[in-house]
Amino acid sequence: MSGEKMNFNATWSMAVGGMVGGGIFSVLGVIVHTAGQWAWLSFLIAGLIALISAHSYSQLSIKYNEGGGAFTFLREINHKGFAGSLSWILILGYILTLSVYAFTFGHYVAHVFNAGSWLPRVLALIIIAILAGVNLKGIGNASKVEIITVYGKLLVLLGLAIFGLVEWNPEQLTQGIDPKPWHMAIIGAGTIFMAYEGFQLLSYDYSDLTNPDKTLPGATRWAVISVIIIYILVAIGTTMIVGAESLVENKEIALSIAGKKALGTTGLVIVTIAAAFSTGSAVNATLFSTARLMESVAEKKDLPQLFAIENRNKIPFYAVLGIAGISAFLAIIGSLSSLVDAASIIFLFTFGIVNLIAFRQKIKRRWISLAGAIGCGLAMIADIIVQLENTPYAIIGLFLISTAIFVFRPYLLKRIN
Template identity: 50%
Template sequence: MSTTPGKLGFNATWAMAVGGMIGGGIFSTLGVVVGIAGSLAWLSFVAAGLIALAAGYSYVKLAAHCNRGGGAFTFLLAVNQRNFAGTLAWVLIVGYVLTNAVYAVTFGEYLGHVIGLGPWVPRVTGIAIIALFILPNLRGVGVTGGVEILLVWFKVVALLGLASWGLIHWNPPALSQGVPDASLIAALFGAASVFMAYEGFQLLTYDYEDIDNPKRTLPRAVLSAIIVVILIYVMVALGTTMLIGADHVILHKEVALAIAGEKAFGTVGLVLVTIAAAFSTGSAINATLFATARLTHRVALDGELPAAVDHHNRQGAPDRAVIGLGVIAAVLVATGSLIALVEAASLTFLFTFAVVCTLAFRLRAGHRLITGFGAATGALACVALVVQLLQSDPLALVFLGVLVLIALFGRPLLLRKLGTRQP
């Protein structure tokens, strides 16, 4: 079946969904989840993936139900929940900024591991990669479908090659090497903590009008992509840990896959995994910055962000949004820890996905058994992650709590003072 010229067909849509999730997820989260779930880290990825699958189903059904893209913000507007939509949009934008910070930190850690000049390298290179991708976004250049397909297949082949090598050298004792005995509860906490590894597929809902036959293409591409990513994450979690042991995954959590690649294939493996990590995180930063700027424009048009934010340069790019989002992410790269950034980003997306599943359940968009499962498990995972943050990083929870309070109570005052566009 031919694709309409200028539209994204199934292959490009599928590749963008896979790329949006793998974009930095497994490279940055494996050490975090092994530290929480131990030998059951693979189960954490399965549990988080099932929630993501229900959320993905809810997203595509709501997009078809409303016959428009734009994600959670526009779905809530469609049912006249303007105040909640504005609040959630602010929270979601924060989630994307946190995610970009995670990708940039991961990029810096992998590059810094290869260069080995000092502890300052990861932070500096992380800030530099964000600055680098601000420039094409100021020219209004996003990620093209052809480029994304090429990058995705390179990442998938590299990850599957590494995982397969570890699985061939089957070594189950390595999964629990140097870590406490795992439990089902720990695996569920691990799933909540690294849920950001599955965010990214919903970026396609912002491109709904650019997809060829979206009511058919989007569900097939998104749901199959989530299933493939679940399988890849499980294979990588098992294969990598069997190669170097759970204790080394935790010890080198920022660059665990590079350590595994070096052990498997020497310098060649180290270089290939580092290149894959650089491509993954770089393309994810570019795509997320591009999509978040488009979301910011959409939110500003509907009067839920100050009108001044929605400024466009001569190339038609939302320059103030791009620069502002990039600068905030760079500050987080300079000041935040990887674990705190991962968990904070995971909480924002768990909450957003739970809301989307609940909305799909209420509107009977799709099978209520699936959307209800997503709403219930997403909410439970939010509670689990709040408990986890209270114990491990209460400052991150306070940071998110303050942002939510600002979005709830400070946003209306700020919008009245600064002025907005009429929705």
């Protein structure tokens, strides 16, 4: 980002857009399946962990007077080797998140056309290819567009939520499913944590904020609080409209089902347009930010130098292509639940590390950061235990990839760079 700096409103909008952009459209059905009538509590627990993490991110950015997130923070405390390995895992988390957004985009748009099961995967591939091309042209960071469209997304989501809340029928929260014990809300919080990950992308843009020492902590704090409220209202309201069973059975397009039930074809079209713009902009923003992160890491020789090479538009060419290719492949072969779970575990791990750094570096109210680190750890462990029972291959694969990164990354870099 360059040119005019972002004020509080722009920063708040970008943070909200980064979270809501693909979050609630992707995870609503997943969380209702996991936590049932306690889905709202899962959003609250995950949101509180994100709120604490936002405090740690902003205070560490202020302390070091630079952006860069976990990678920069670890390098500042002379854990350069761990910083390099964590950056690889974090990039993997963003790639998984991008594939979730593309997957969700494909299913929402394909639902309108009622075509075969092949169309959502093709549309996911197409949206990634198009936006990779947009990024390579040097116009990927459309922050002003995001600021404008975020209010449209919120209007649609709040409209659905209010429609359902006015109907108020608590029996819908367990309609067609077995009631869940309250502790499933804790597991659910870990499962859908990726729905809150977007705010920390602003830590990469620290130098582009107006008066960042005040703007960053205030804007991110109120952005996370706003998103917590929105997610809770949408989780309760949309379930009131269509019932829990319908959201679980149609988890890839949960909000479209609610929109159609509320306002017929008009509701379906409105929600589909909102979902397409939200997930599309989330793909675009995540692709842009991840490519810049890869470029920054490569410049510090923690990734192959190939990813620091820019095209004539000053865009990291191979980074964009690599991210787009892998995320498209995952969107084509993956399932929504497994992709969301894997991404959530990575972000819980990363946020836990940042909270721990913040505690050890004695930032303001550091006990809050310690609580955040513990919360991230507990949610991650709970999620891993459950997923080992349900989708063991995805979790084992993620563990093996992460272990291989920590073990073999230094040797690989020596041979390539």
